[in-house]
Amino acid sequence: xLHKAILVTxxxxxxxxxxxxxxxxxxxxxxxxxxxxxTALRKKVKEQNSEKTGVALRDPVKGDGTERPxxxxxxxxxxxxxxxxxxxxxxxxxxxxxxKEDTTGMRTLKGGFKLGASRPTERIVYDTFRGxxxxxxxxxxxxTREKLNIWLPGNLVFxxxxxxxxxxxxxPPEAENYKPTVLPSSGRPRLWVNQExxxxxxxxxxxxxxxxxxxxxxxxxLKPYHFDFNIDRELFYDEKLEQAxxxxxxxxxxxxxxxxxxxxxxxxxxYLSVLEFGNVSYGDITRExxxxxxxxxxxxxxxxxxxxxxxxxxxxxxxxxxxxxxEIGWPPFYGVESIVNGHGNEAQxxxxxxxxSLAVYDEDPxxxxxxxxxxxxxxxxMRKFEYQSPRHNQGVDYGAYRFGWEMHAVWLYYRMLGYPVxxxxxxxxxxxxxxxxxxxxxxxxxxxxxxxxxQGSQPIYWKQPQTxxxxxxxxxxxxxxxxxxxxGGLPDNPVLFLLLDDPALKAKxxxxxxxxxxxx
Numbered sequence: 418x419l420h421k422a423i424l425v426t427x428x429x430x431x432x433x434x435x436x437x438x439x440x441x442x443x444x445x446x447x448x449x450x451x452x453x454x455x456t457a458l459r460k461k462v463k464e465q466n467s468e469k470t471g472v473a474l475r476d477p478v479k480g481d482g483t484e485r486p487x488x489x490x491x492x493x494x495x496x497x498x499x500x501x502x503x504x505x506x507x508x509x510x511x512x513x514x515x516x517k518e519d520t521t522g523m524r525t526l527k528g529g530f531k532l533g534a535s536r537p538t539e540r541i542v543y544d545t546f547r548g549x550x551x552x553x554x555x556x557x558x559x560x561t562r563e564k565l566n567i568w569l570p571g572n573l574v575f576x577x578x579x580x581x582x583x584x585x586x587x588x589p590p591e592a593e594n595y596k597p598t599v600l601p602s603s604g605r606p607r608l609w610v611n612q613e614x615x616x617x618x619x620x621x622x623x624x625x626x627x628x629x630x631x632x633x634x635x636x637x638x639l640k641p642y643h644f645d646f647n648i649d650r651e652l653f654y655d656e657k658l659e660q661a662x663x664x665x666x667x668x669x670x671x672x673x674x675x676x677x678x679x680x681x682x683x684x685x686x687x688y689l690s691v692l693e694f695g696n697v698s699y700g701d702i703t704r705e706x707x708x709x710x711x712x713x714x715x716x717x718x719x720x721x722x723x724x725x726x727x728x729x730x731x732x733x734x735x736x737x738x739x740x741x742x743x744e745i746g747w748p749p750f751y752g753v754e755s756i757v758n759g760h761g762n763e764a765q766x767x768x769x770x771x772x773x774s775l776a777v778y779d780e781d782p783x784x785x786x787x788x789x790x791x792x793x794x795x796x797x798x799m800r801k802f803e804y805q806s807p808r809h810n811q812g813v814d815y816g817a818y819r820f821g822w823e824m825h826a827v828w829l830y831y832r833m834l835g836y837p838v839x840x841x842x843x844x845x846x847x848x849x850x851x852x853x854x855x856x857x858x859x860x861x862x863x864x865x866x867x868x869x870x871x872q873g874s875q876p877i878y879w880k881q882p883q884t885x886x887x888x889x890x891x892x893x894x895x896x897x898x899x900x901x902x903x904x905g906g907l908p909d910n911p912v913l914f915l916l917l918d919d920p921a922l923k924a925k926x927x928x929x930x931x932x933x934x935x936x937x
Contacts, residue, residue, distance in 0.1 A: 443494075445578045447472045447567070450491040457488040462508045462574040464549070471576035473510060474569040483529040483537040487566035493532075493580060495558050500583040503530075503553040507542045507575040515572055528575065529568030532556050536649055537566075540696050543573060547698065554696040555583050555741065586746040588787060595790040599830070599838060601778045606670060607833045608718045608772055609916045614832055619671050624920035630911035637661060638668035638677050644684055651693035654705040658688055659712045667912045670719040678720045685716040686728050689735035694742060703744040703760070707769030710739055714772040733781055736773050743769075748787045756791045757799050758811065762819045766791055767826035775833065792826055793838060801840040808849045808937035812864015813879070817850060821884030827891060828917070844892035847885070851900060851928065852935045854879070880904035883913070890917040896931075898924040 448459045448470045460473040472489050479485065495501060507526070509515045515524050526543040530553065540553040569575055604612050622631050642661045662684050669678030692709055694702055717724070717732055724732075740747045745754045745761045749770060754761035766788060774784035800823070809816030830838045853860045858878035860866075868879060882904040889897035901907075902924050907914050 441581065443580045445491055445493065445580070446470070447489055447491065447575050447578060450489045450567075453486055453488050453490075456486070457569060460510075460574050462510065462576075464508055469506075469508065469574070469576045471507065471574040472569065473574045474571050476571060478571075483531060483566075483568050485568070487531070488569045489567040489575070491565045491567065491578060493558075493563050493565050493578075495561055495563075495580070495582075498558050498560060500555050500557055502581050502583050503556055504579040504581070505540075505542045505551045505553055505575065506549055506577040506579070507551070507573050508549050509543060510572050510574055526570045526573050528570055528573075529566075530556075531566040533559055533563040536651060536691075538651055538693060538695060542570065542575065552696055552698075585741070586748055586751040588748040588750050591794075592748070592750065592787055592790045595786055595794070597786060597789040597793070599789065599793060599834070601775050601785065602833050605721045606718050607775045607778075608715055608829065609832050610670070611833055611835065613835060615670070618916060621918070621920055622671060622915065626920040627915055627918070630908075630914050633911050634664045634667060634915065637664045638674075641680070642684060644687060646687045646691070648691065650691065651695075652688070652691045654692070654694065654709065655688070656705075656708075658684065659708060662688065663712050663715055663912055666716045666719045667915070669723075675723065678723050681716050682720050682723050682728065685713050686724075686732055689713050689732055689739070692735070692739065694739075701760075703742075703765060704763075706739055706743055707764050710736055711764075711769045711772050714769075714776040717776040718772075729780065733777050736777065740770065740773070749791060750787075756796045762796075762811075762823065764822045764825070767796075767822045768829075771826055771829055775829065792830075796823070796826070797839055800843060804840065804842040804846050806937050807842075807845045807935070809846060812866065813850070813853055813860045813862070814866040814868050815864060817881040817884050820846065821881060821887060824884065824887035824891065828887060831891070844888075844894070847888040847892070847894075847897050847900075848931075848935065849937070850881075851896070851931070878904070882907045883910065886914060886917060889922070890919065893919070893922055895923060895925040896928065898922055899926040899928075902926070 450472070452459065452472055456475055456478050457472050458475055459470060461468050461470050463469075474488060505528075507528075509524075509526065515526070519525075523544045523546060525541055527539050528542045529537055529539055531537040535557065540551070541547075542551055542553075543549060544551070565578075567575070601607055602611055606612075606615065610618055621627055637660075642658070642665075644658065662681055665677050665681035665684070668674060669681060689709065694706055713732055713736060717729070737747075743749070743765050745751050745765050749756075749761070749766055753759075756762055756766050770784065770788045771792065774788040778785050803810060809820055811819060824843075827837070827839045827843060850860070853863060855861060860868075860879045869877065882901055885897060885901035885904060886907055888894070889901055903926065
């Protein structure tokens with residue numbers, strides 16, 4: 418008995434000591450955990466020239482998912498409560514069987530996890546993207562000892578679980594000490610409209626040019642949306658639900674219909690509380706993450722007077738939880754990404770984080786400090802210099818895509834403040850895309866181009882209508898509006914169209930009055 422006590426004490430001391438070092442890692446072997454013998458068993462698997470021991474699922478297994486008893490229970494020890502990153506090491510038992518049954522090309526196997534009293538969550542434990550070493554994500558430890566319940570997928574040997582403290586990106590001293598001189602307006606709303614511009618947006622809804630978009634928004638807003646909500650069951654990204662939330666929030670903004678506004682608040686708060694992206698890392702999942710944060714920010718700002726303190730606090734907590742998994746991290750200074758070029762020059766900061774920081778500024782000013790530093794001190798002066806040449810430095814495709822997100826920041830500041838923070842030369846840049854147009858509708862190749870020239874037998878007419886909307890509306894330019902209409906408009910985003918379009922500005926399609934050449 419004394420021998421066992423000494424062993425346990427040594428184990429605890431070793432775990433605590435290992436965390437005394439920065440970013441130290443603790444490795445747990447699943448075959449040494451508490452195994453549910455009715456559903457799982459110890460199993461060896463050959464990996465290259467070695468043999469590894471882990472835990473595999475018995476076949477068949479009664480019960481579905483995390484509703485049945487866990488297959489393995491591990492006791493995890495940390496030096497103090499906080500956020501930690503878990504990493505799994507697991508191997509398919511029969512790779513050929515997995516390949517044959519796969520329908521996605523990723524050969525994904527997912528397991529279930531429940532840490533302490535937290536909600537069960539599903540995480541990828543094997544796929545072709547990251548193979549046998551999968552970072553499961555961030556987990557919150559409420560105590561120094563927590564039990565981790567694990568549910569295994571079939572055809573998998575789960576060998577080890579690694580635990581490390583989570584280290585957030587570190588803001589540079591100039592960002593940490595930044596005191597913004599341009600501050601959010603004191604009143605509401607702030608996002609896309611303020612108290613002065615909101616009456617103009619409302620009045621424009623009656624214009625014939627806005628009839629189709631407004632009727633679409635109105636019909637969707639007035640239709641009750643069924644959301645199967647369960648606080649104990651996580652939910653993956655739901656684009657249709659987000660569109661419904663956005664349109665209901667906008668409808669409340671322009672009509673003050675409390676019933677619709679309260680539904681928007683209820684849907685947004687519930688959705689964010691169960692939204693979980695897990696450890697999906699392939700694709701550009703940060704864009705879906707950001708869209709969810711942006712949608713929630715619209716509700717927080719536009720429906721602010723309909724929310725009680727608990728709802729606001731809950732949404733702010735979920736914003737903080739979600740934003741950490743953005744590609745650029747939080748604070749937004751992870752790795753080599755920056756707001757000037759690359760993925761950091763997309764929606765992450767210019768739309769999603771900026772909208773969030775403006776919406777919650779009254780209760781939580783820290784996000785705006787970091788976001789405004791990156792935009793006002795890094796992006797604005799760089800673009801003032803670069804846009805002396807009316808050519809985007811990232812070429813036709815990436816330039817148009819990323820410039821569109823940049824224009825979100827331009828608009829969000831302009832509509833909130835009533836004056837611009839970006840240099841006026843930004844209004845001239847869109848002519849670059851007019852001059853790059855070829856007679857067949859495609860574009861001269863410039864930069865890394867991801868658009869496809871032909872779709873079937875029909876030649877493609879190159880387009881980025883959302884970017885064109887943001888540009889013509891900001892510059893009040895009829896030629897750019899004509900290009901927007903040639904590109905088919907923006908039927909899938911009626912809210913943005915109604916926020917920005919001025920029906921009094923008539924589109925001009927004739928470009929013959931432009932100079933035949935342009936010096937970039």
